Amino acid sequence: MKLQDIVDFSQFDITSRDFQENCRKTLEKDGALVLPGFMQPAAVEDVRTRSEQDKHHAYFCAQEHNVYLTPSDPDFAEDHTRNRKVISSKGCITDDIVPEDSPLRTLYDSKEFRTFLCTVLGEKSLFPYADPLSSINVHYAETGQELGWHFDNSSFATTLMIQEPDAGGAFEYVENVRDADAGEMNFEGVANVLDGKTPVKKLAMKAGALVLFRGRNAIHRVAPVEGDRTRMLVVLAYNSEPGIALSESARMTFYGRLN
Ligand SMILES: O=C(O)CCC(=O)C(=O)O
Numbered sequence: 001m002k003l004q005d006i007v008d009f010s011q012f013d014i015t016s017r018d019f020q021e022n023c024r025k026t027l028e029k030d031g032a033l034v035l036p037g038f039m040q041p042a043a044v045e046d047v048r049t050r051s052e053q054d055k056h057h058a059y060f061c062a063q064e065h066n067v068y069l070t071p072s073d074p075d076f077a078e079d080h081t082r083n084r085k086v087i088s089s090k091g092c093i094t095d096d097i098v099p100e101d102s103p104l105r106t107l108y109d110s111k112e113f114r115t116f117l118c119t120v121l122g123e124k125s126l127f128p129y130a131d132p133l134s135s136i137n138v139h140y141a142e143t144g145q146e147l148g149w150h151f152d153n154s155s156f157a158t159t160l161m162i163q164e165p166d167a168g169g170a171f172e173y174v175e176n177v178r179d180a181d182a183g184e185m186n187f188e189g190v191a192n193v194l195d196g197k198t199p200v201k202k203l204a205m206k207a208g209a210l211v212l213f214r215g216r217n218a219i220h221r222v223a224p225v226e227g228d229r230t231r232m233l234v235v236l237a238y239n240s241e242p243g244i245a246l247s248e249s250a251r252m253t254f255y256g257r258l259n
């Protein structure tokens with residue numbers, strides 16, 4: 001498939017400087033950029049069918065973690081916000097399982113798409129992960145599965161909704177809750193989100209939507225999926241430096257293997 005068969009250029013000319021600039025402003029203002037119908041329906045259907053077929057390769061796991069995705073700190077109580085546990089349960093297939101001729105690979109590798117992302121995100125260049133698992137992932141969430149509140153380690157995330165669930169499974173977030181680079185954890189702000197005291201923004205994306213968000217300082221979660229239709233979502237992961245692999249502990253946690 002050519003890039004034109006994957007991206008709907010009639011709505012989203014990713015090569016246009018004006019369009020890129022508008023997207024950059026939206027991401028900056030809202031903490032997230034959603035482009036509904038970004039992917040052409042035939043390409044979505046192609047990826048959906050393949051992902052359905054490859055689902056048996058997925059590593060499903062449920063785990064407890066804190067919002068910072070770090071080990072507990074014994075200087076704080078176990079029920080302190082620093083250590084409070086939430087649950088994540090989902091499955092995922094890794095880059096090595098994604099077929100060579102998948103539209104996802106064409107999009108991921110495309111120079112036009114990377115240039116678009118660079119401008120929108122304010123990055124100089126973007127590189128794939130150095131390990132064989134982490135660049136393109138397909139996530140599956142079935143009835144009752146969810147992603148607990150957390151901050152990402154990476155500064156931005158790029159996702160494509162492939163199949164939305166019947167109900168539930170909304171992406172919820174609150175932007176600028178912490179300042180990771182300044183080492184500011186904002187326990188009070190985080191506790192207010194965990195306790196439901198802070199209003200959250202909700203995105204219920206339909207299949208074909210591209211979403212960019214800054215998950216390093218925006219706390220976010222995926223609400224439990226309801227109904228029989230599996231939520232399928234692709235994460236396109238890049239680094240701003242070449243040669244970076246996802247840490248071994250993160251690979252074991254998310255994929256259950258190193259390569
Ligand atoms: O599934 C989503 O929409 C977001 C996934 C996410 O937050 C993550 O993989 O860290």
Ligand SMILES: [Fe+2]
Pocket residue numbers: 150151152215220
């Ligand atoms: Fe995340």
